Amino acid sequence: MQKGVILMDFAEKISKTPTHLAIATVPMQPWEQPYSPEKALAEGTIFPCLNLPFFIGGEAHV
Template identity: 60%
Template sequence: MDKNQQNTRQECTCVLAMAAIPMQIYGQLYEPEEALARGTVFKELDLPFFMGGGIDGR
């Protein structure tokens, strides 16, 4: 990278990602086949996906 490229470089101050991570409770577990289909072995973590934004979720 030469000096001209270094001077025009800008830092990104935008939010690139946001995570919602619930506490993990070792309670009821799914059987392996159902856990694979649902994407989690923990029944307590099998929550509906939620989105923010407009009325239609965009």
């Protein structure tokens, strides 16, 4: 064993076990005309359908 290296038996066993951290299901986003670069920068998104209100503490902040 190298100096300063700690042997962890459990780590070796975990790396040989096929595990999945998560499986995501993401629906396809329909294509739409994006904002112009200037408007997208101002709005924080390029797609109008993703331009949603932002709530802090349950109140709308515009």
